[in-house]
Amino acid sequence: MESDSDSDGSHISATPPRDPYHPPPQPPPPPPPRHPPISSKKSKPSLKPKKPPIPNPKPKPSLSPSPPTSPTPSPLSTLPFQILRRTSDHPPISAAQTLPARHFSNSASFSKLNKPSLNFEPLEPNTTVTDHFQSNSEATNPTNSHRIVKRHSNLIGSNPPLPPAKLRKCGNEGNFVKLNLNGKRRKFANKGKTRRNIYGSYSSSSRKFHRKKKRKVEGEGEGEDEKNVCEEDGLVVETEQEKQKQECGRAKFDSQLIEEAALAARNEASDENLLKLLNLVYGYDSFRDGQLEAIKMVLAGESAMLVLPTGAGKSLCYQLPAMVLPGLTLVVSPLVALMIDQLRQLPPVIPGGLLCSSQTLEEVSETLRKLQEGAIKVLFVSPERFLNAEFLSVVSTNLSVSLVVVDEAHCVSEWSHNFRPSFMRLRASMLRDRLNVGCILAMTATATVTTLNAVMSALAIPQTNLIQKEQLRENLQLSVSLSGNRMKDLLMLMKSSPFKEVKSIIIYCKFQSETDLISSYLCDNNISAKSYHSGIPAKNRSRTQELFCSNKIRVIVATVAFGMGLDKQDVGAVIHYSLPESLEEYVQEIGRAGRDGRLSYCHLLFDDDTYFKLRSLMHSEGVDEHAVNKFLNQVFNDKNSHGKICSLVKESASRMFDMKEEVMLTLLTNLELGEVQYLRLLPQLNVTCTLNFHKTSPVLLAEINRVVAAILKKSEAKQGQYLFDIPTVANSIGITAIDLSNQLQNLKFKGEITYEVKDMAFCYTIMKVPGDFCSLSAHLTKWLSEVETCKVRKLDTMFNAAVFAANLCEKKHGCFGSQHTPCLQKKILGYFNEDNSDISNKMGQSSRFLRADIKVFLQSNSHVKFNPRAVARIMHGIASPSYPSMIWSKTHFWGRYTQIDFQDIQLNYGASLDVPRLLVLVKHSLFGGKYTTPKSKS
Numbered sequence: 001m002e003s004d005s006d007s008d009g010s011h012i013s014a015t016p017p018r019d020p021y022h023p024p025p026q027p028p029p030p031p032p033p034r035h036p037p038i039s040s041k042k043s044k045p046s047l048k049p050k051k052p053p054i055p056n057p058k059p060k061p062s063l064s065p066s067p068p069t070s071p072t073p074s075p076l077s078t079l080p081f082q083i084l085r086r087t088s089d090h091p092p093i094s095a096a097q098t099l100p101a102r103h104f105s106n107s108a109s110f111s112k113l114n115k116p117s118l119n120f121e122p123l124e125p126n127t128t129v130t131d132h133f134q135s136n137s138e139a140t141n142p143t144n145s146h147r148i149v150k151r152h153s154n155l156i157g158s159n160p161p162l163p164p165a166k167l168r169k170c171g172n173e174g175n176f177v178k179l180n181l182n183g184k185r186r187k188f189a190n191k192g193k194t195r196r197n198i199y200g201s202y203s204s205s206s207r208k209f210h211r212k213k214k215r216k217v218e219g220e221g222e223g224e225d226e227k228n229v230c231e232e233d234g235l236v237v238e239t240e241q242e243k244q245k246q247e248c249g250r251a252k253f254d255s256q257l258i259e260e261a262a263l264a265a266r267n268e269a270s271d272e273n274l275l276k277l278l279n280l281v282y283g284y285d286s287f288r289d290g291q292l293e294a295i296k297m298v299l300a301g302e303s304a305m306l307v308l309p310t311g312a313g314k315s316l317c318y319q320l321p322a323m324v325l326p327g328l329t330l331v332v333s334p335l336v337a338l339m340i341d342q343l344r345q346l347p348p349v350i351p352g353g354l355l356c357s358s359q360t361l362e363e364v365s366e367t368l369r370k371l372q373e374g375a376i377k378v379l380f381v382s383p384e385r386f387l388n389a390e391f392l393s394v395v396s397t398n399l400s401v402s403l404v405v406v407d408e409a410h411c412v413s414e415w416s417h418n419f420r421p422s423f424m425r426l427r428a429s430m431l432r433d434r435l436n437v438g439c440i441l442a443m444t445a446t447a448t449v450t451t452l453n454a455v456m457s458a459l460a461i462p463q464t465n466l467i468q469k470e471q472l473r474e475n476l477q478l479s480v481s482l483s484g485n486r487m488k489d490l491l492m493l494m495k496s497s498p499f500k501e502v503k504s505i506i507i508y509c510k511f512q513s514e515t516d517l518i519s520s521y522l523c524d525n526n527i528s529a530k531s532y533h534s535g536i537p538a539k540n541r542s543r544t545q546e547l548f549c550s551n552k553i554r555v556i557v558a559t560v561a562f563g564m565g566l567d568k569q570d571v572g573a574v575i576h577y578s579l580p581e582s583l584e585e586y587v588q589e590i591g592r593a594g595r596d597g598r599l600s601y602c603h604l605l606f607d608d609d610t611y612f613k614l615r616s617l618m619h620s621e622g623v624d625e626h627a628v629n630k631f632l633n634q635v636f637n638d639k640n641s642h643g644k645i646c647s648l649v650k651e652s653a654s655r656m657f658d659m660k661e662e663v664m665l666t667l668l669t670n671l672e673l674g675e676v677q678y679l680r681l682l683p684q685l686n687v688t689c690t691l692n693f694h695k696t697s698p699v700l701l702a703e704i705n706r707v708v709a710a711i712l713k714k715s716e717a718k719q720g721q722y723l724f725d726i727p728t729v730a731n732s733i734g735i736t737a738i739d740l741s742n743q744l745q746n747l748k749f750k751g752e753i754t755y756e757v758k759d760m761a762f763c764y765t766i767m768k769v770p771g772d773f774c775s776l777s778a779h780l781t782k783w784l785s786e787v788e789t790c791k792v793r794k795l796d797t798m799f800n801a802a803v804f805a806a807n808l809c810e811k812k813h814g815c816f817g818s819q820h821t822p823c824l825q826k827k828i829l830g831y832f833n834e835d836n837s838d839i840s841n842k843m844g845q846s847s848r849f850l851r852a853d854i855k856v857f858l859q860s861n862s863h864v865k866f867n868p869r870a871v872a873r874i875m876h877g878i879a880s881p882s883y884p885s886m887i888w889s890k891t892h893f894w895g896r897y898t899q900i901d902f903q904d905i906q907l908n909y910g911a912s913l914d915v916p917r918l919l920v921l922v923k924h925s926l927f928g929g930k931y932t933t934p935k936s937k938s
């Protein structure tokens with residue numbers, strides 16, 4: 001999940017041809033730019049989205065609300081990107097065309113957010129109790145005589161604030177992030193590669209600038225690291241000291257200019273003022289399509305929904321307002337990796353920070369201290385952070401939040417391909433009530449109309465404030481082939497044009513094992529490749545990403561874990577070894593290619609087997625009404641617990657209800673945020689504690705410490721150890737679980753106790769006990785089953801689009817060979833606009849053996865309780881918490897019916913039962929959960 005590359009591939013030329021020898025076969029003719037053509041100065045391709053008008057609440061105090069002017073609408077045929085063909089005849093970009101962001105002072109002197117700092121009690125991380133945090137220590141970047149350690153002020157960690165001289169940011173490394181991920185010490189510094197940016201810190205245009213700058217001082221020195229930067233053009237680089245001198249002088253000057261420009265934009269958010277700021281901070285000469293419109297809307301205090309393709313420059317739409325707006329900009333992101341990347345990519349003039357559950361208490365406290373001092377302008381947080389009462393209180397009482405940005409906003413909607421229950425928390429009402437935020441910017445690259453509507457409604461964004469451009473870039477050449485042997489076909493593809501000439505390729509696989517297999521297969525065939533998936537230790541993953549970003553690895557074979565937030569400009573090809581689960585996922589992943597605007601190649605290899613396998617997996621999160629009913633009974637088990645902390649241990653509950661943890665969280669979030677608020681979720685924590693006393697005797701300590709007294713009362717003593725439930729002890733003395741954890745920590749620091757915690761649990765307090773459990777469970781089950789169906793349809797649509805391109809396309813509209821850019825684009829855009837009703841599927845409806853097989857299966861496992869879903873899962877080869885694959889994959893029937901519709905198997909299960917068993921089943925579905933299945937069937 002973490003993406004850790006510190007490399008930026010900064011030596012990569014901004015425009016050199018990727019394929020100098022083989023011009024791409026018939027790239028689609030570039031449609032005429034629909035927009036003021038992007039200045040040739042930009043090394044980045046420019047996107048052109050469209051706009052809508054707007055009225056809205058909350059005018060920002062000192063900003064003159066300038067009505068959004070607008071770009072043009074964008075038909076498919078128009079050019080969202082300036083397409084640069086991969087030929088060598090591109091004129092080099094001159095230094096004057098770009099101004100590097102990273103040479104300016106980072107001591108962002110924009111209005112400080114405020115207030116004197118408070119003393120913090122350490123906060124709990126947003127979702128987990130903090131015991132597993134380790135203390136952090138190292139905070140240094142390696143240096144050598146040619147290097148000066150340069151730190152960005154956007155530093156997260158326990159490092160004490162640097163003295164002003166050091167804080168000055170004259171270097172180019174972008175944001176420095178230090179995190180304790182997964183309880184281990186992690187560092188995202190530049191590792192001494194002072195000439196190499198953190199990847200993505202520069203746009204290719206700013207890199208050009210740097211390269212030019214280096215030319216000026218040719219012959220002044222050379223270092224090991226510099227070689228990396230200059231290997232392509234053989235430049236000699238100035239020493240860091242020289243550079244530092246130049247940059248410091250420049251930074252002083254520029255920081256003042258930037259500040260003035262930001263103030264001018266605050267007073268009048270005119271095109272001219274904003275352009276000036278853009279140029280000063282980023283060195284860009286023009287906005288890309290949709291950017292100016294979004295920025296102006298936000299600066300006018302209006303919430304906006306921004307839909308731009310991948311790589312179109314969405315981040316700039318909050319970064320620039322963050323400089324202009326007086327208060328804090330809060331960016332909510334679904335992944336820690338994404339947050340880290342975005343933090344790194346902030347221009348140094350914008351001091352940033354992040355809060356995530358992997359940080360130590362000290363890191364969290366330091367960030368909060370900086371926040372209160374106004375030393376952070378942009379703060380990245382996960383949605384779970386909004387569960388944290390202390391965080392909410394710090395932000396609401398001490399800070400003014402000018403803007404909340406919801407990145408990957410489709411995660412808010414259950415109808416998206418990537419719904420995250422915790423994003424449900426992000427309701428406009430909550431943001432308004434708790435943080436007094438009036439302005440929200442929601443951003444996504446991939447959303448259907450239904451998803452957009454759901455997001456806009458949750459965030460109270462008026463329809464008129466939708467800024468939407470095509471969700472596809474036109475510089476991607478899409479091809480598809482049905483494969484009988486994907487490994488062989490992949491190798492053939494890699495060894496033929498245009499792929500064999502592409503310098504940087506991502507191959508996406510669905511399963512971790514596939515990535516390892518394919519990467520070694522490619523290596524065996526003389527193609528250097530490395531695998532990347534979340535099962536690989538974070539350090540190695542980070543290294544792989546770094547090598548890939550610096551073009552030391554040509555091919556990366558990855559699962560979906562790779563790529564979100566990856567802003568490597570020169571990825572020339574994306575190959576799908578497995579069918580993506582939805583067109584959204586496909587678009588997101590092919591969006592990693594061609595971010596430099598040049599023609600890039602995206603090939604999809606698909607086959608029926610993968611489709612069937614994925615389709616089975618779509619049912620792995622489904623639940624039945626009786627399970628939901630049982631779950632509700634458990635959640636509201638203690639009806640007299642109003643105001644008290646209740647908990648549900650994840651692992652055991654998951655087995656008890658045969659529900660994945662994510663599904664339980666979805667249900668709980670719905671109970672909190674649905675029409676009626678039945679409960680309030682609290683941060684998750686380990687609830688079972690085993691404690692040892694070391695110094696003072698427990699009884700004596702209990703006399704002076706009420707927590708210890710409560711522990712003695714509520715715990716079970718075993719061989720000198722005290723075992724207790726944290727919520728029970730906290731409830732008995734009326735404190736929060738977090739307070740209790742903090743007090744235990746204090747006793748531990750004093751050497752009085754040591755303790756261990758386990759059993760991660762959902763925690764909540766009950767607000768209202770539902771009157772009718774049956775109708776509530778029916779309602780929730782219906783909702784979940786609609787979500788399940790929606791996912792299945794997404795997969796069907798993806799598969800149908802691939803089948804259409806490979807088999808049915810009549811190649812009338814520009815498709816040829818296996819290249820299907822026009823027909824796939826049409827399918828994708830039709831899908832996003834929901835004018836595509838092609839949801840047929842390839843599943844068989846029944847099999848004459850199915851019913852008999854179910855009977856045999858039930859007979860041979862007569863000692864086990866089953867329900868229709870459990871049987872269908874086994875027949876589809878899907879594990880679930882109560883029916884793990886370790887046990888059930890041994891059965892003869894495991895995965896035998898993946899080609900038969902899941903629902904059909906459930907129906908056949910009913911039909912295969914004898915009457916007594918059927919009666920039990922009916923009773924069970926009528927009365928929800930309170931039933932027992934006969935032990936055996938004779």
Ligand SMILES: Nc1ncnc2c1ncn2[C@@H]1O[C@H](COP(=O)(O)OP(=O)(O)OP(=O)(O)O)[C@@H](O)[C@H]1O
Pocket residue numbers: 042043044045046200202203204284285286287288291308309310311312313314315316445564565566567591
């Ligand atoms: N106006 C502009 N002119 C030139 N380059 C730009 C402009 N705006 C943004 N860029 C560059 O475009 C690249 C992509 O930007 P960014 O990462 O914000 O894209 P994104 O839309 O968030 O993509 P994704 O959805 O894939 O994360 C960055 O390198 C950024 O510097």
